Amino acid sequence: MTSAHRPRPTLVRAMPSPPTRLRTAALRTIRALVTALRTPAESTEPLFAHAPRRWQRVAPYVVAFGFAVTLLPVTTTVLTQDYRLGGGWSGALATAQAAPLLLAVTRPLSAWWIVFGADVIGGILLWGADGLAGRPWPWTPMVIVGYLLLMLCLGLRESRRTLLAVWLATGLAGLFFELLSQDRSDGSHLLLFVLSGVFLVVAAALRERGHAQRKLAEQETISEAERSRRTLLEERARIARELHDVVAHHMSVITVQADSAPYRIDGLPGPAREEFATIAASARESLAEMRRLLAVLRSDGSEGERTPQPGLDRLQHLVEATVRAGVPAELSLPAELGAVPPAVDLSAYRIVQEALANVVRHASGARTRVSVAADGSWLTVLVVNGPAAERTSPLETTGTGHGLVGMRERVRLTGGTLDTGPLPDGGFRVAARLPLATGGSAPADPAPEAGLRPEAALRPEADRDLALDSETEPGPGPGPGVKATGAGSVPVRSATPEPEDTP
Numbered sequence: 001m002t003s004a005h006r007p008r009p010t011l012v013r014a015m016p017s018p019p020t021r022l023r024t025a026a027l028r029t030i031r032a033l034v035t036a037l038r039t040p041a042e043s044t045e046p047l048f049a050h051a052p053r054r055w056q057r058v059a060p061y062v063v064a065f066g067f068a069v070t071l072l073p074v075t076t077t078v079l080t081q082d083y084r085l086g087g088g089w090s091g092a093l094a095t096a097q098a099a100p101l102l103l104a105v106t107r108p109l110s111a112w113w114i115v116f117g118a119d120v121i122g123g124i125l126l127w128g129a130d131g132l133a134g135r136p137w138p139w140t141p142m143v144i145v146g147y148l149l150l151m152l153c154l155g156l157r158e159s160r161r162t163l164l165a166v167w168l169a170t171g172l173a174g175l176f177f178e179l180l181s182q183d184r185s186d187g188s189h190l191l192l193f194v195l196s197g198v199f200l201v202v203a204a205a206l207r208e209r210g211h212a213q214r215k216l217a218e219q220e221t222i223s224e225a226e227r228s229r230r231t232l233l234e235e236r237a238r239i240a241r242e243l244h245d246v247v248a249h250h251m252s253v254i255t256v257q258a259d260s261a262p263y264r265i266d267g268l269p270g271p272a273r274e275e276f277a278t279i280a281a282s283a284r285e286s287l288a289e290m291r292r293l294l295a296v297l298r299s300d301g302s303e304g305e306r307t308p309q310p311g312l313d314r315l316q317h318l319v320e321a322t323v324r325a326g327v328p329a330e331l332s333l334p335a336e337l338g339a340v341p342p343a344v345d346l347s348a349y350r351i352v353q354e355a356l357a358n359v360v361r362h363a364s365g366a367r368t369r370v371s372v373a374a375d376g377s378w379l380t381v382l383v384v385n386g387p388a389a390e391r392t393s394p395l396e397t398t399g400t401g402h403g404l405v406g407m408r409e410r411v412r413l414t415g416g417t418l419d420t421g422p423l424p425d426g427g428f429r430v431a432a433r434l435p436l437a438t439g440g441s442a443p444a445d446p447a448p449e450a451g452l453r454p455e456a457a458l459r460p461e462a463d464r465d466l467a468l469d470s471e472t473e474p475g476p477g478p479g480p481g482v483k484a485t486g487a488g489s490v491p492v493r494s495a496t497p498e499p500e501d502t503p
Contacts, residue, residue, distance in 0.1 A: 033165035040109040041157050047105055050214075060105045060153075067149055071098040075142040079122075083140075084131035093122045097146055108153035112166060115150055116173070119143050123177050132184060138177035139188040144195070151196045155203020163200045170196050228405075235406045239413060242309055242350075246342040248290055255283040311345035312337060312372060315352060319370055322356045327385075329356065329368040337374050344434045347410040348372065348381050351418075354403040355383035355430040363388030366427065378416075379434045387426030407432065 047060040075094035079085045085093075096118035104111035123138030139147075147170075154166060174189025258280035262273045310318075312333070319331040340348075352370055359368050368385040404420060407430065411418040416434040423429055 032161065033168065036159065036161040036165045037109070037113075037169070039162070040107060041159065041162075043157070044106050047153065047156055061102075064101045064105050064149070064153075067146060068098045068101045071101075071142050071146050075140070078140065078142065079126075082131055082135060083126055083129045085125060085129050089125055093118055093125070094142075097122065097143060101146060101149060104150055104153040108150065108157050109162065112150055112154060115146065116169065119147065120173055123173075127177075127181060127184065136186055136188045137184050138174070139192050144188065144192050147192060148195055148199050151199035152203045155200045156207045160204065163204055167193075167197050167200055231405050232409070235409050239406070239409055242346055243343060243413075244290060246309065246346065248287060249342070251283050251287050251290070255280050255287070258283060309342075309346050310349045311342075312340065312348055314349060315370065315372065318349070318353060318356065322360065322368070325360050326364055327356070327359055327366065327368055329359075329370065332369065332371040332373075334373065337372070337379075338376075338436075340374075340379065340436060341414075344379055344414050344436060347414050347416075348379060348432070348434060350410055351381055351407050351430065351432050352383060354406055358403050358428075359383075359385045363428065374436060377436055379436050381430075381432040381434065383430040384423070385427050385429075 046057070048056050051057045072094050075097060076087075076090050079090035079093060080087055097115055100111035100114040103114075119139065122140075122143065126132055126137055126140075151166075155163060158166075171193045174193050177189055178185050258276045261276045262268050268276075315331060315333060319329050322329045352372075356368065356370070359366060363385055366385040366388040368383065371380075371382040371384075373380045373382075407418055407420070411432055411434065414434050416432060418433075419429075419431045421429060
């Protein structure tokens with residue numbers, strides 16, 4: 001066979017034997033543990049640095065200082081008098097074992113290296129001391145107490161791998177002294193090994209629990225902000241859908257008037273006819289664009305919205321429905337409000353609707369008064385309820401409810417003002433002031449007139465005067481079971497629900 005047809009030799013890579021693999025894995029694990037002991041946590045903040053109260057943030061320093069100043073003289077005295085160790089060695093060991101506890105508040109791993117080295121050196125020195133007979137060795141009681149405090153600090157700061165390496169190092173040191181002298185060992189190394197493991201596990205569990213709680217609080221804050229933003233966008237889309245009908249009506253009127261102008265006006269010049277035709281075409285194009293905009297704003301389930309938008313003329317029906325739901329509500333509404341812009345008319349109705357819905361939800365059974373007044377420039381809407389005998393659900397305080405968000409958006413849309421808040425007696429008020437001007441900006445504050453000023457409706461005293469204490473005797477118009485409030489008011493149903501009414 002030629003060299004070109006000779007088979008190439010197959011290289012077979014020898015697989016390591018099981019003992020070799022175990023030895024490699026063990027060396028890799030040891031290197032990882034040693035690296036963990038040499039790599040402290042990145043954070044050097046004091047323990048409990050983010051605690052909400054000042055005494056909690058100061059507590060680690062106080063505890064560490066208390067242990068340090070207590071263990072230092074006690075260790076020195078015990079080593080000198082009981083173990084009969086030289087005074088110089090006793091003082092040096094006591095200082096090395098107690099003073100680093102202050103460092104453990106910010107750098108527990110560095111403190112552990114100092115304390116652990118001092119404990120090992122102390123065990124070696126005590127091995128040859130004259131007073132060792134009958135006393136704990138290799139770890140004295142003071143060593144165990146200080147070491148356990150250090151384990152708590154380590155568990156609250158370092159990673160799991162570092163804690164495991166510290167625990168194993170503690171066990172190896174105890175095993176070393178056990179092999180050094182089994183006769184003098186009293187089992188304190190086993191006690192420290194077990195207790196240090198327990199303290200490390202408990203401290204690590206507390207640290208991870210606190211970390212999880214902080215993450216959960218951050219996530220709740222983010223979710224709350226996203227929910228508020230989503231609620232606001234949904235409410236704005238809903239308001240835009242409702243205003244579509246108002247704007248579309250005006251655009252339709254413009255189209256009809258422009259189309260019919262050549263037939264209604266005799267002798268209309270040709271350029272004028274073309275101008276009216278252009279106006280009609282632009283109006284029809286605007287209507288088409290508005291329909292596309294409404295299709296974008298329409299959310300799921302809103303395709304069936306075909307009913308006309310309500311206004312102030314529907315307030316009496318709204319209050320009667322609230323009475324049937326179990327809320328003793330009354331309405332004060334002038335017989336003649338005059339011309340009200342469609343957007344203001346719709347916004348006023350929705351504000352009352354949301355306020356009454358909140359009364360039913362949060363203060364069922366509370367006496368409620370709805371007042372609407374106009375002075376020529378401003379429309380004042382006031383809803384005041386008394387305290388509830390039993391709250392059915394907690395009040396919204398984060399601003400994520402559709403009710404208050406919708407009120408604010410509608411008032412901002414019309415250029416008015418809104419004031420909401422609790423009353424001293426436990427009730428709640430909603431006071432809105434909406435401009436009746438049809439221009440692009442809100443009108444100036446009206447001049448002082450007889451009666452209630454619009455800005456007075458935003459004060460709790462005015463709430464009480466207008467909504468709770470301004471009742472007059474009903475005139476001859478309303479029949480039995482009907483109450484009227486104020487001159488020229490519209491009669492409403494009695495505030496007490498009838499027995500046959502059901503929510």
